[in-house]
Amino acid sequence: MIESGILHIIIPVLLVVCALLVAIFKDLIAAAITLAVFSLLLALEFYLLQAPDVAIAEAGVGAAITVAIYILAIRATKRT
Amino acid sequence: MMMSKIVRTMTHLLVPLTFIYSVYLIMHGHLTPGGGFQGGGVFASAVALLIVAFGSQNIHKSLKEHHLSILESSGALIFIGLAFGGLAAVFFYNFLTGSSIFGRIPPTGSNPGDIWTGGVIPLMNFAVGLKVIAGLSAILLTMALATSLKEVEE
Numbered sequence: 001m002i003e004s005g006i007l008h009i010i011i012p013v014l015l016v017v018c019a020l021l022v023a024i025f026k027d028l029i030a031a032a033i034t035l036a037v038f039s040l041l042l043a044l045e046f047y048l049l050q051a052p053d054v055a056i057a058e059a060g061v062g063a064a065i066t067v068a069i070y071i072l073a074i075r076a077t078k079r080t
Numbered sequence: 081m082m083m084s085k086i087v088r089t090m091t092h093l094l095v096p097l098t099f100i101y102s103v104y105l106i107m108h109g110h111l112t113p114g115g116g117f118q119g120g121g122v123f124a125s126a127v128a129l130l131i132v133a134f135g136s137q138n139i140h141k142s143l144k145e146h147h148l149s150i151l152e153s154s155g156a157l158i159f160i161g162l163a164f165g166g167l168a169a170v171f172f173y174n175f176l177t178g179s180s181i182f183g184r185i186p187p188t189g190s191n192p193g194d195i196w197t198g199g200v201i202p203l204m205n206f207a208v209g210l211k212v213i214a215g216l217s218a219i220l221l222t223m224a225l226a227t228s229l230k231e232v233e234e
Contacts, residue, residue, distance in 0.1 A: 064125030076227035
């Protein structure tokens, strides 16, 4: 239980760091990948909070599909 | 636009496993974490992997939007049909309880789980899974086709 208590501190801190990095990065692809990392950490946090159902939905939809749609949309833009 | 041979080989390895896992999530939705939406999301992520690895034009040869539209509508119709099927008693009545298909009474206490339980709930999970698979795959395919067409124009 002690390890789980430490994880409950580490993962929210990493979530905040990832959210700040998404806002800071100028490269759109890097921001999208950081958003995928954010979603995976959020899925891990849901799993630790005893909600595996929500964790599967977050990992499948949040980490895979929305990031794929973001990257497909970024592909249609041009770098100036 | 196809990606490199490494990516395509890994896609050949990973996509069947992901499909099997998504079907497992849908089939066991009434026993374990998962269900129609989660299984459909995992299936659509495998479709996203296929689209990224092989290019949307190649995938579009075998996966058309109007087929996905028919699949999505049939999922919704199966769900509503099962809900109306119990209308002899009440809307959404679980009319399969006690029958031979998905009708067993689950044992009490801690047990490994019996898949032939739940009545119409597993069938409704299948319907929701069909609808989510078709909807999310159609969204991904449309996004990929729209962005790749813009590349051709430029």
